[in-house]
Amino acid sequence: MNVRHLTFRLLQVYVVVVRSGSVSEAARQLHLTQPTVSQQLKRLSEAVGEPLLHMRRGRLLPTEAGRELYRASREVLGRFDDYRDYLEALRGGERGRFSIALVNTAQYVLPRLLGPYSQAFPDVDVTLHIGNRRQMLTRFERQDDDLYVFSHPPSLVHALAGRFLRNPLVVVAPQGHPLAKREAIAMNELLGERFLLREPGSATRMMFESWLQEHGLSLGPTLQMASNEAIRVGVAAGMGLAVLSEHVLPPEHPDIAILPVTDFPIESHWQFIVRRDRRLPHAAQGFLRFASGHLGECVQPRFLANELARLLADLDQ
Amino acid sequence: MNVRHLTFRLLQVYVVVVRSGSVSEAARQLHLTQPTVSQQLKRLSEAVGEPLLHMRRGRLLPTEAGRELYRASREVLGRFDDYRDYLEALRGGERGRFSIALVNTAQYVLPRLLGPYSQAFPDVDVTLHIGNRRQMLTRFERQDDDLYVFSHPPSLVHALAGRFLRNPLVVVAPQGHPLAKREAIAMNELLGERFLLREPGSATRMMFESWLQEHGLSLGPTLQMASNEAIRVGVAAGMGLAVLSEHVLPPEHPDIAILPVTDFPIESHWQFIVRRDRRLPHAAQGFLRFASGHLGECVQPRFLANELARLLADLDQ
DNA sequence: GCGTCATATAGATAATTACCTATAGTAATC
DNA sequence: GATTACTATAGGTAATTATCTATATGACGC
Numbered sequence: 001m002n003v004r005h006l007t008f009r010l011l012q013v014y015v016v017v018v019r020s021g022s023v024s025e026a027a028r029q030l031h032l033t034q035p036t037v038s039q040q041l042k043r044l045s046e047a048v049g050e051p052l053l054h055m056r057r058g059r060l061l062p063t064e065a066g067r068e069l070y071r072a073s074r075e076v077l078g079r080f081d082d083y084r085d086y087l088e089a090l091r092g093g094e095r096g097r098f099s100i101a102l103v104n105t106a107q108y109v110l111p112r113l114l115g116p117y118s119q120a121f122p123d124v125d126v127t128l129h130i131g132n133r134r135q136m137l138t139r140f141e142r143q144d145d146d147l148y149v150f151s152h153p154p155s156l157v158h159a160l161a162g163r164f165l166r167n168p169l170v171v172v173a174p175q176g177h178p179l180a181k182r183e184a185i186a187m188n189e190l191l192g193e194r195f196l197l198r199e200p201g202s203a204t205r206m207m208f209e210s211w212l213q214e215h216g217l218s219l220g221p222t223l224q225m226a227s228n229e230a231i232r233v234g235v236a237a238g239m240g241l242a243v244l245s246e247h248v249l250p251p252e253h254p255d256i257a258i259l260p261v262t263d264f265p266i267e268s269h270w271q272f273i274v275r276r277d278r279r280l281p282h283a284a285q286g287f288l289r290f291a292s293g294h295l296g297e298c299v300q301p302r303f304l305a306n307e308l309a310r311l312l313a314d315l316d317q
Numbered sequence: 318m319n320v321r322h323l324t325f326r327l328l329q330v331y332v333v334v335v336r337s338g339s340v341s342e343a344a345r346q347l348h349l350t351q352p353t354v355s356q357q358l359k360r361l362s363e364a365v366g367e368p369l370l371h372m373r374r375g376r377l378l379p380t381e382a383g384r385e386l387y388r389a390s391r392e393v394l395g396r397f398d399d400y401r402d403y404l405e406a407l408r409g410g411e412r413g414r415f416s417i418a419l420v421n422t423a424q425y426v427l428p429r430l431l432g433p434y435s436q437a438f439p440d441v442d443v444t445l446h447i448g449n450r451r452q453m454l455t456r457f458e459r460q461d462d463d464l465y466v467f468s469h470p471p472s473l474v475h476a477l478a479g480r481f482l483r484n485p486l487v488v489v490a491p492q493g494h495p496l497a498k499r500e501a502i503a504m505n506e507l508l509g510e511r512f513l514l515r516e517p518g519s520a521t522r523m524m525f526e527s528w529l530q531e532h533g534l535s536l537g538p539t540l541q542m543a544s545n546e547a548i549r550v551g552v553a554a555g556m557g558l559a560v561l562s563e564h565v566l567p568p569e570h571p572d573i574a575i576l577p578v579t580d581f582p583i584e585s586h587w588q589f590i591v592r593r594d595r596r597l598p599h600a601a602q603g604f605l606r607f608a609s610g611h612l613g614e615c616v617q618p619r620f621l622a623n624e625l626a627r628l629l630a631d632l633d634q
Numbered sequence: 635g636c637g638t639c640a641t642a643t644a645g646a647t648a649a650t651t652a653c654c655t656a657t658a659g660t661a662a663t664c
Numbered sequence: 665g666a667t668t669a670c671t672a673t674a675g676g677t678a679a680t681t682a683t684c685t686a687t688a689t690g691a692c693g694c
Contacts, residue, residue: 003325003326003394003397005650008322009320009652023672033654035653035655035656035673038673039651039653039672039673040651042672042673049404050404050407051596064407065407068400068404072397076397077320079393080320080323083389084318084320090381279380281381341639349684351640351642352641352685356643356683357682359642372640
């Protein structure tokens with residue numbers, strides 16, 4: 001038997017013939033002419049190298065080899081029906097896998113979206129990669145992931161972006177700081193204080209530094225800490241001031257005060273970035289659809305900035 | 318996805334590509350050129366309607382859809398490998414089914430052959446149809462069975478025959494019958510006795526009657542019984558004489574005597590008949606091969622008349 | 635930046651396939 | 665034994681496939 005010349009079409013035809021016990025009937029069901037079906041059977045029989053059917057009192061019955069071929073054909077066609085279902089689920093975004101690369105700060109808020117999404121799509125595997133801005137840029141360059149979350153995206157020549165959340169950066173001080181009661185503060189009043197800063201390569205630090213540069217200011221003493229958490233705790237403990245994403249603060253923060261510094265908060269938006277030179281998995285697209293539809297339910301209204309519908313529309317072109 | 322355009326060849330190629338992670342390497346393994354393989358992949362991908370492979374750090378890796386297609390392909394190709402094994406067994410006669418139609422008398426001896434055969438080929442299904450000559454002729458006309466056992470076969474225009482066993486018909490009487498001690502008896506001395514006969518349509522009866530006709534004799538009183546067993550028991554009980562196949566008598570038969578009638582025993586041979594207008598199942602042919610090789614071990618030497626080798630040779634043409 | 639891989643695309647061709655129509659041959663039916 | 669329904673065969677055609685060679689394109693290492 002030479003498997004090489006077997007076609008799925010041939011098996012389909014064969015199955016119909018065996019089921020109906022008649023070449024003519026099969027031809028009718030398949031919208032073919034009878035000679036066509038006869039000929040296909042002949043080809044199939046040649047590929048197998050055995051007679052498959054024989055006439056017995058007016059009905060075509062499979063031979064021994066034919067009976068087993070019928071079984072094999074049913075199984076094989078069934079397997080590919082399953083595969084078609086799988087593809088369907090894949091295309092619908094109900095199934096599959098994708099990965100998201102996040103800048104550190106975004107990890108405080110993305111789970112709000114991913115939690116409900118995973119509930120709704122339990123068959124999708126999501127992989128999260130978290131790091132600072134510089135690390136995420138490297139991943140982006142290497143095309144490691146399907147989705148990226150940045151506040152200030154890199155060049156978008158090969159990518160599309162869609163904002164989804166406000167990311168205001170505020171100046172924080174320990175509760176009870178002398179300036180905390182003031183109505184308005186100018187940044188240069190704070191330059192004498194020690195500032196706790198993230199490492200170079202962090203997005204938050206980058207944004208703060210470019211803000212300072214725009215305003216012609218430069219910091220006094222600083223202290224570097226590699227995580228938002230550490231900084232938040234450090235500020236609460238009176239180690240100094242800091243500029244942090246509001247998302248980093250817990251809903252209640254009795255030991256930390258937000259200072260009303262002029263020209264603050266620094267406004268920025270998180271956005272999903274999608275490379276255009278890499279095929280977006282259906283599941284990732286499904287996630288964006290989900291995010292677009294359910295963002296309102298997942299985050300506080302004051303942070304809402306949902307422009308994902310436009311991103312989705314752009315993707316479809 | 319359109320299953321209709323899927324070829325097993327396409328899946329074979331695809332599997333090799335996924336396994337080797339390289340189009341060029343797959344081409345080498347398949348003795349094809351690289352563009353050929355590329356094109357096949359393209360076709361396959363079009364049939365599926367999804368990208369199947371993508372480059373990742375110098376290696377071709379399957380996408381989600383591709384991974385599942387690989388699984389499906391392996392299963393499906395494996396299923397047909399199994400089918401090929403099955404065919405192999407079928408062709409070797411190790412597997413399958415066939416039917417034999419027997420005249421009644423032969424049922425005393427055929428199990429000697431079928432027993433060892435079934436031991437040797439446990440995966441072959443044998444169906445036995447037993448009846449008198451007339452019934453077997455009908456089955457033969459209708460082409461109901463794969464093998465037939467006759468002593469006097471019907472027309473052989475559409476069939477081949479091969480003798481395998483002597484079938485001597487002898488005159489039997491109850492032990493202690495007055496003539497049992499004689500050295501030779503003429504049949505006409507017995508015509509006054511009552512003869513127990515099989516029904517019309519029986520081969521034994523037919524042979525006996527044509528023997529009588531040839532010798533210009535006719536029977537006196539008769540009594541008809543539809544089975545050899547019944548006749549044997551009847552003779553032992555003194556109901557009369559009979560002509561029976563020697564095979565019908567058990568090896569030891571203290572209550573029955575074989576009379577040394579002149580021109581007896583009537584010689585005939587059982588033979589296997591194979592229709593030429595019906596494909597002989599491999600298993601049936603395997604049985605004939607087995608019979609040809611093992612007949613000597615299965616029956617008493619004095620009955621041996623094995624011409625099956627010639628039949629097998631004729632079959633191969 | 636320049637070879638060296640590998641892959642993709644283009645263009646060509648012989649073989650095969652998927653159908654068809656027309657017709658001949660067979661088997662069941664009455 | 666004529667009718668009818670079915671299957672097989674022959675012959676034809678457009679489409680598709682399998683394969684090649686030649687060439688363009690792209691990524692990777694030094």
